[in-house]
Amino acid sequence: MKYLHTMVRVNDIDASIDFYCNKLGLKELRRHDNEGGRFTLVFLAAPGDESAQIELTHNWDPEELGGGRNFGHLAYAVDDIYALCQKLMDAGVTINRPPRDGRMAFVRSPDGISIELLQRGEALPPKAPWQDMPNTGTW
Amino acid sequence: MKYLHTMVRVNDIDASIDFYCNKLGLKELRRHDNEGGRFTLVFLAAPGDESAQIELTHNWDPEELGGGRNFGHLAYAVDDIYALCQKLMDAGVTINRPPRDGRMAFVRSPDGISIELLQRGEALPPKAPWQDMPNTGTW
Numbered sequence: 001m002k003y004l005h006t007m008v009r010v011n012d013i014d015a016s017i018d019f020y021c022n023k024l025g026l027k028e029l030r031r032h033d034n035e036g037g038r039f040t041l042v043f044l045a046a047p048g049d050e051s052a053q054i055e056l057t058h059n060w061d062p063e064e065l066g067g068g069r070n071f072g073h074l075a076y077a078v079d080d081i082y083a084l085c086q087k088l089m090d091a092g093v094t095i096n097r098p099p100r101d102g103r104m105a106f107v108r109s110p111d112g113i114s115i116e117l118l119q120r121g122e123a124l125p126p127k128a129p130w131q132d133m134p135n136t137g138t139w
Numbered sequence: 140m141k142y143l144h145t146m147v148r149v150n151d152i153d154a155s156i157d158f159y160c161n162k163l164g165l166k167e168l169r170r171h172d173n174e175g176g177r178f179t180l181v182f183l184a185a186p187g188d189e190s191a192q193i194e195l196t197h198n199w200d201p202e203e204l205g206g207g208r209n210f211g212h213l214a215y216a217v218d219d220i221y222a223l224c225q226k227l228m229d230a231g232v233t234i235n236r237p238p239r240d241g242r243m244a245f246v247r248s249p250d251g252i253s254i255e256l257l258q259r260g261e262a263l264p265p266k267a268p269w270q271d272m273p274n275t276g277t278w
Contacts, residue, residue: 001164001218003184003191004257006145007211025140045142052142052191057211068207070250072146072196079140111209118143 005043005053006074008113009065013040013058015110020044020054023091024076024107024115025084029053046076065111073106073114073139081105081119082127098133102126106139114139144182144192145213147252148204152179152197154249159183159193162230163215163246163254164223168192185215204250212245212253212278220244220258221266237272241265245278253278 010016020026026044033040038060045053054074078084081099088107089095096114097106102124105117116139149155159165165183172179177199184192193213217223220238227246228234235253236245241263244256255278 001185002188002216002259004214004216004255006213007255009209009211046140049141055211055214063208065209066207067209068205068251069202070148070204070206070252071210072148072194074145075143075194077141077143112207113209116143116146120141 003052005055007055007057008109008111009057009059009063010109010111011058011062011065012110013042013056016056016058017042019093019109020056023088023093025078026054067112073116075116075118077120078117079120080124081117082124082130084117085130094136095133096136096139098130098135099124100126100131100133102130108137108139142191144194146194146196147248147250148196148198148202149248149250150197150201150204151249152181152195155195155197156181158232158248159195162227162232164217165193206251212255214255214257216259217256218259219263220256221263221269223256224269233275234272235275235278237269237274238263239265239270239272241269247276247278 027047029043029045031042040058042056043053085095085105093107099105103119107115166186168182168184170181179197181195182192224234224244232246238244242258246254
């Protein structure tokens with residue numbers, strides 16, 4: 001038995017690729033347009049970790065993509081949590097839970113999917129502006 | 140960057156372990172009770188694929204765990220989709236999308252998390268009772 005992917009639905013495929021790839025750093029592995037079913041699937045993964053994927057499902061007919069409480073988040077280990085959060089913030093992404101402890105942060109995708117970022121290995125030393133940055137919203 | 144886990148919240152930790160481990164075949168890797176925060180975390184993974192995990196979060200104070208449309212499902216490759224679906228059905232799990240095509244099935248966790256099962260490699264030949272089994276509910 002092997003984990004393949006977590007599927008999330010997305011309303012805007014370009015905004016989602018911008019978030020997951022350009023900002024977060026995942027890469028697109030493959031894409032499949034289904035004309036008959038009127039949907040597009042895009043598979044993403046962290047570079048070098050292609051066996052654990054995210055499947056984005058974009059239904060061409062608009063639908064409301066609210067969140068539920070049974071799903072929590074997707075979690076990734078990152079090499080430098082400060083550098084990544086700075087890149088995300090500079091790109092306009094709200095850091096809902098800033099990495100005050102040099103260890104953990106949360107952001108949300110355009111469709112409200114919560115993403116946990118965890119510093120690989122030991123926590124980094126506390127550092128401005130992160131150490132005093134308050135939470136924003138929920139995650 | 141590396142995928143770590145997908146977190147889902149669960150209302151009943153014993154029922155969840157029964158579903159994810161006894162029935163589906165994942166194994167418990169570690170468990171952490173947090174008395175102060177009044178929650179328990181349990182990490183699960185497919186045997187032999189421990190680097191891609193599910194984190195179960197059980198908050199000790201009851202809460203409503205409804206589903207949302209932005210999250211889709213978790214997907215696993217399995218060695219014999221018929222054998223696993225038979226085991227699940229015998230254990231009382233509804234096969235929402237039976238593997239009519241010998242390739243794909245969907246079930247739901249006790250908290251409504253949709254789980255996709257995909258036959259590893261080539262689809263199996265169509266086989267009773269699966270080939271004529273109708274869908275049940277949504278997934």
